[in-house]
Amino acid sequence: MRIFSGQQAFVLQRLSALVLLAFTAAAALRLGFGAPVSLEQWQAWAAQPAAAALLLLLAAALLVHAWVGTRDVVLDYVHPLLLRLSILSLVGVALALLGAWTAFVLVTHAL
Amino acid sequence: MRFRIYRFDPEKDRKPYFADYELEPHPSDRKVLDALTRLKEQDDSIAYRRSCREGVCGSDAMNINGRNMLACITPLEGLREPVTLAPLPGFPVIRDLVVDMTQFFAHYHATQPWLQNGEPPPERERLQSPAEREKLDGLYECILCACCSGFCPSYWWNPDKFLGPAALLQAERFVADSRDRAGAERLEALDDVYKLYRCRTIMNCTEVCPKGLSPARAIERIKLALLRRSA
Numbered sequence: 001m002r003i004f005s006g007q008q009a010f011v012l013q014r015l016s017a018l019v020l021l022a023f024t025a026a027a028a029l030r031l032g033f034g035a036p037v038s039l040e041q042w043q044a045w046a047a048q049p050a051a052a053a054l055l056l057l058l059a060a061a062l063l064v065h066a067w068v069g070t071r072d073v074v075l076d077y078v079h080p081l082l083l084r085l086s087i088l089s090l091v092g093v094a095l096a097l098l099g100a101w102t103a104f105v106l107v108t109h110a111l
Numbered sequence: 112m113r114f115r116i117y118r119f120d121p122e123k124d125r126k127p128y129f130a131d132y133e134l135e136p137h138p139s140d141r142k143v144l145d146a147l148t149r150l151k152e153q154d155d156s157i158a159y160r161r162s163c164r165e166g167v168c169g170s171d172a173m174n175i176n177g178r179n180m181l182a183c184i185t186p187l188e189g190l191r192e193p194v195t196l197a198p199l200p201g202f203p204v205i206r207d208l209v210v211d212m213t214q215f216f217a218h219y220h221a222t223q224p225w226l227q228n229g230e231p232p233p234e235r236e237r238l239q240s241p242a243e244r245e246k247l248d249g250l251y252e253c254i255l256c257a258c259c260s261g262f263c264p265s266y267w268w269n270p271d272k273f274l275g276p277a278a279l280l281q282a283e284r285f286v287a288d289s290r291d292r293a294g295a296e297r298l299e300a301l302d303d304v305y306k307l308y309r310c311r312t313i314m315n316c317t318e319v320c321p322k323g324l325s326p327a328r329a330i331e332r333i334k335l336a337l338l339r340r341s342a
Contacts, residue, residue, distance in 0.1 A: 005302045005303060005304060005308075006302070006303060006304030006305075006307065006308030007302060007308070007334075007337055007338070007341065009304070009308070010308055010334060011338070072311070075269075075304070075305075075309070076265065076268040076269065076309065077268060
């Protein structure tokens with residue numbers, strides 16, 4: 001698989017979509033049919049290493065999906081190279097910071 | 112019937128405009144092309160392409176009431192009035208309903224749409240099993256009218272880089288052909304962020320194809336073939 005062929009983004013977009021779909025279905029079932037849970041109970045659940053790992057996977061899938069989607073929109077609409085690089089850099093840095101912050105919160109909470 | 116026709120003559124007009132026409136169709140006028148032929152009798156400056164008049168050559172592809180169709184097989188009956196005729200969206204206009212297909216055919220040629228097989232030819236013909244032949248159904252029937260590419264937003268955004276649904280359908284026609292031996296090279300050439308992966312499976316191509324083909328499915332097959340090659 002060539003990194004810049006477009007196939008990598010195509011595969012990542014679909015894999016991350018599957019993760020997001022599975023999580024959305026699970027969340028809908030839990031919130032729709034499960035007993036109401038307090039904030040403290042959610043925090044306790046998220047503090048378990050397995051739950052934190054799941055949430056990290058969800059965050060990673062969300063960020064990857066957002067990156068590929070934004071990149072596609074930029075490749076389609078933004079043709080001047082400098083503007084394109086600027087937007088992609090800004091989005092990339094923003095998503096990376098968001099991911100790092102999410103990971104920090106989840107890991108410190110779970111430890 | 113009332114018609115609104117996109118008019119633009121680069122030698123006279125500074126910008127395009129729509130001109131209104133009234134026409135009493137002859138009882139034998141069944142299709143949009145019949146009406147266009149009569150309108151040209153009223154105003155012989157209207158420019159459009161047509162040839163076979165029976166949906167085979169693909170010359171008279173145009174945008175009819177917001178949808179790309181072949182004028183020769185689109186019935187007049189049931190069309191909302193005024194019937195608006197415009198050139199294929201996204202294509203450079205040469206004059207009125209005539210568009211420049213240079214880029215479109217350049218993409219088509221880039222897919223090398225001919226059988227490539229360096230093996231010594233058999234005495235009669237290269238045989239295919241019925242199952243192998245069946246794989247070409249839905250691919251070989253394309254008449255290159257450009258209704259699909261002219262209705263594809265991805266093609267509008269990057270017409271110089273994205274091959275477009277018509278060329279990709281033709282590419283799959285040869286990738287899927289059991290007699291062709293250049294499948295790996297063809298896939299290698301298609302494995303490109305612009306040429307192939309600008310397709311977002313919007314499926315306008317499949318929606319408007321006047322021959323009932325599905326370029327979107329052909330494109331997905333190419334992507335799956337590339338995936339299998341990478342696995």
